Amino acid sequence: MKIDYSKAIISLRVKLNLSQQAMAAYLGVSYGSVSRWERGIYEPTKLVKIKIINLLKENDIKIEECEQNEY
Numbered sequence: 001m002k003i004d005y006s007k008a009i010i011s012l013r014v015k016l017n018l019s020q021q022a023m024a025a026y027l028g029v030s031y032g033s034v035s036r037w038e039r040g041i042y043e044p045t046k047l048v049k050i051k052i053i054n055l056l057k058e059n060d061i062k063i064e065e066c067e068q069n070e071y
Contacts, residue, residue: 006040008052008066015059027051 013023024034027048036042044052056063 003049003053003063003066005043005049005052005066006038008056008061008063009034009038009044011061011066012052012055012059015061016055 009023012018013020016023018026020034020038021031024031027034027044029044029048033042033044037044043049053063056066
């Protein structure tokens with residue numbers, strides 16, 4: 001399973017009603033990092049990916065909804 005972290009972060013922000021700045025503070029990263037991840041320019045570090053996956057589970061967002069299409 002390959003998670004689309006761009007979709008995952010956007011889904012989390014919408015569900016939690018957070019700005020990119022607030023999400024960055026929540027994850028312990030810069031605003032620029034969240035912005036680049038959402039645009040698909042970069043992917044989060046392994047530690048942040050774990051935090052995102054845990055947040056998805058805690059907030060009942062199905063990881064399948066954030067999977068990348070491989071076609």
